[in-house]
Amino acid sequence: MPGNAGLHAEVGGLSIGSPVIVASGVWPMEPSLWPEKALEGVGALCSKGLTLEPRTGNSGKRICESYSGLLNSIGLQNPGIDHFVKNELIGLQTCDKPVLVNVSFESIRELAAILEKLLPSRSLVGAVELNVSCPNVSRGGMTWGLDPEGLEKAVSFARKIWQGPLWVKLSPQTSSIGEFSRICQDCGAQAVVVANTWLGMAIDNDEEKPFFERIFAGLSGPAIFPLALRAVWEAAGAVDIPVIGCGGITRPEDALSMMLAGASAVEVGTALFHDLSLPAAICSRLSAHIEARSLGSVGEITGRARR
Ligand SMILES: Cc1cc2nc3c(=O)[nH]c(=O)nc-3n(C[C@H](O)[C@H](O)[C@H](O)COP(=O)(O)O)c2cc1C
Numbered sequence: 001m002p003g004n005a006g007l008h009a010e011v012g013g014l015s016i017g018s019p020v021i022v023a024s025g026v027w028p029m030e031p032s033l034w035p036e037k038a039l040e041g042v043g044a045l046c047s048k049g050l051t052l053e054p055r056t057g058n059s060g061k062r063i064c065e066s067y068s069g070l071l072n073s074i075g076l077q078n079p080g081i082d083h084f085v086k087n088e089l090i091g092l093q094t095c096d097k098p099v100l101v102n103v104s105f106e107s108i109r110e111l112a113a114i115l116e117k118l119l120p121s122r123s124l125v126g127a128v129e130l131n132v133s134c135p136n137v138s139r140g141g142m143t144w145g146l147d148p149e150g151l152e153k154a155v156s157f158a159r160k161i162w163q164g165p166l167w168v169k170l171s172p173q174t175s176s177i178g179e180f181s182r183i184c185q186d187c188g189a190q191a192v193v194v195a196n197t198w199l200g201m202a203i204d205n206d207e208e209k210p211f212f213e214r215i216f217a218g219l220s221g222p223a224i225f226p227l228a229l230r231a232v233w234e235a236a237g238a239v240d241i242p243v244i245g246c247g248g249i250t251r252p253e254d255a256l257s258m259m260l261a262g263a264s265a266v267e268v269g270t271a272l273f274h275d276l277s278l279p280a281a282i283c284s285r286l287s288a289h290i291e292a293r294s295l296g297s298v299g300e301i302t303g304r305a306r307r
Contacts, residue, residue: 012191013165016043023269041279060213069223098126159188178238236262252285
């Protein structure tokens with residue numbers, strides 16, 4: 001990345017060339033489908049959410065645009081962990097950047113089986129990113145990440161099995177993102193990703209019924225940026241491990257704000273659907289800030305708005 005001095009970062013056990021990470025679920029896991037230059041400015045990539053068994057995802061409509069965001073009801077469509085390890089994980093190494101593996105699970109047994117299947121490929125996995133926005137079947141379908149006990153159990157369990165970098169991607173709809181981030185830290189997570197999508201919905205007025213079969217869907221994109229920024233601020237005030245800012249980053253200024261609020265790196269998702277040059281533009285903006293303030297590296301941007 002010529003002209004982007006000082007962007008290298010050590011975050012949550014990962015060494016990355018820039019603090020811009022492609023968020024889970026927005027990029028194909030097949031590198032031959034990526035447009036040329038798509039990786040410019042990208043420091044690491046995150047896989048689609050992987051489950052133990054392959055999943056075909058939700059039926060019915062899956063995507064709906066709102067004024068300032070995107071609703072998705074994909075339903076974790078993915079090839080399953082075995083297929084991923086044998087095929088996509090190896091292919092993804094061609095990008096020569098750390099690959100985060102986003103793990104989704106509905107029971108501790110499922111979590112254990114997924115991590116055990118990843119262990120032999122440990123050297124190909126930059127970090128495991130636990131997606132705790134899925135239902136815990138043993139607690140009546142309550143979301144792992146909205147239940148302090150469930151969260152504690154899942155993160156401590158993952159920590160016992162997975163010795164590599166372990167990140168937890170939180171749901172933003174907790175009663176206290178600070179408290180939930182602290183649970184992750186206390187259970188051995190090396191970073192928290194703040195955060196996943198917000199639940200929203202749309203109505204099909206002609207049909208006079210909910211747009212999605214599952215009624216609610218995940219809202220991402222610019223609509224959630226101020227909410228995510230507030231969550232990053234709170235999380236960063238509550239923990240010592242790095243906070244990765246995620247949610248609605250659409251302009252380079254958004255990424256800078258996230259870092260000033262306390263993020264050590266950012267994940268970018270929805271914005272990439274219409275602007276593949278965003279990671280490179282974020283890098284230029286961060287570099288310009290480093291230079292303008294005579295900082296040594298991007299890490300020194302983190303939390304400057306909190307002083
Ligand atoms: C189409 C789509 C699929 C997604 N799939 C996943 C997923 O499998 N696992 C996950 O943790 N997050 C998933 N997400 C959430 C994103 O990774 C990200 O946390 C969220 O969209 C907020 O960031 P953004 O506003 O920059 O998109 C998905 C988002 C979208 C739009």
